Amino acid sequence: MxxxxxxxxxxxxxxxxxxxxxxxxxxxxxxxxxxxxxxxxxxxxxxxxxxxxxxxxxxxxxxxxxxxxxxxxxxxxxxxRGAPVWEPGRGTRPKSSITVTQRRELLASHNYTCHSCGATPGDTYADSEITAQLDVARREVRLPGGKTDIQYVVECNRCRVGGIGTVYDLPALISEAASLPSLELDILRSWIRQDSRSLSSAERIWAKYRALPPETRQTFRDSLG
CATH class of the missing domain: 1.10.10 (Arc Repressor Mutant, subunit A)
Structure with missing residues (x-):
């Protein structure tokens, strides 16, 4: 009811x-x-x-x-709509909210760049005229042992929206990575060391192919035999 x-x-x-x-x-x-x-x-x-x-x-x-x-x-x-904050006990501000000073320090520690895509304030996104603006995003992370923690990351306006309401399950991610074949795990380790992903030539061509209209894709497929 x-x-x-x-x-x-x-x-x-x-x-x-x-x-x-x-x-x-x-x-x-x-x-x-x-x-x-x-x-x-x-x-x-x-x-x-x-x-x-x-x-x-x-x-x-x-x-x-x-x-x-x-x-x-x-x-x-x-x-x-998010949590029903009007209900008793549901509208209390999270204790992990940060101060203005902490926010400034976090932005500086991230070199004023988006942790997810690398955008800096004022950058224009490639597919639009929108410019990037940075903010500190709250992330709910499930840690090994089952404890949930609120942590912070600097993200741009686009990346921040994609993570709203998401709980990041670290044990599940570790398990998923451990199940990779050894070659793919080595590639993942190299991306982590470089803090960037290097696309192969085939991956770059695949991305461009996926952007083609359907009739043009068929022409491309025919050209490969």
């Missing part, structure tokens, strides 16, 4: 909880809203933008034009 949600207008709730309920009850997943819409809904809250951003710590996905090129500079999209 479903339980009715509290109203987003309930002043007894905290601002972040009310913002979450406003997204669910007024905006709806997949729909857009503007900063003006948000401020008109919460005229008494001076930092409502920041309170809504806090929802990202609870696996809520709210895109701006940094993540979605179709959005205007004043628009945001409510992509996915």
């Amino acid at each position: 479903s339980t009715a949600l509290p109203s987003w207008q309930d002043s007894k709730l905290g601002t972040m909880k009310r913002a979450a309920l406003w997204l669910v009850q007024v905006v709806g997943e997949g729909n857009t809203f503007t900063k003006t819409d948000l401020r008109e809904a919460f005229p008494e809250v001076a930092q409502i933008d920041r309170r809504m951003r806090d929802l990202r710590d609870f696996a809520w996905r709210i895109d701006t034009n940094r993540e979605d090129i179709d959005l205007g500079t004043n628009e945001q999209r409510f992509v996915q």
Whole structure:
């Protein structure tokens, strides 16, 4: 049996909880809203933008034009609902949240580059006009022994979105790597040592082939005999 949600207008709730309920009850997943819409809904809250951003710590996905090129500079999209922060005990900010100083130190330790793709602030992605911006992303990691830890990584706006809500299972990854044939495991070790993946000529051609339209692929296949 479903339980009715509290109203987003309930002043007894905290601002972040009310913002979450406003997204669910007024905006709806997949729909857009503007900063003006948000401020008109919460005229008494001076930092409502920041309170809504806090929802990202609870696996809520709210895109701006940094993540979605179709959005205007004043628009945001409510992509996915996260934890029901309005429920008792579900809206407590994670104890592992970092300070401004820690964030600055993490960015410096990563040489102000995305840990996943190597992008630096202001880089333009090859397939669009969107520029990269860096932030510190929270990652939930399952460690050997079963313990789960919250760790941090510097990522660009594109890579950060791909990891939202993911739990990284380290024991499973170790087991998967150990099951590789010895030749493939040696290749993996070399990539790890270099901290980069070297593509073979065949892999580069394969990637270009996959980008061809279907009719052109057939011509390519025929040329190989």
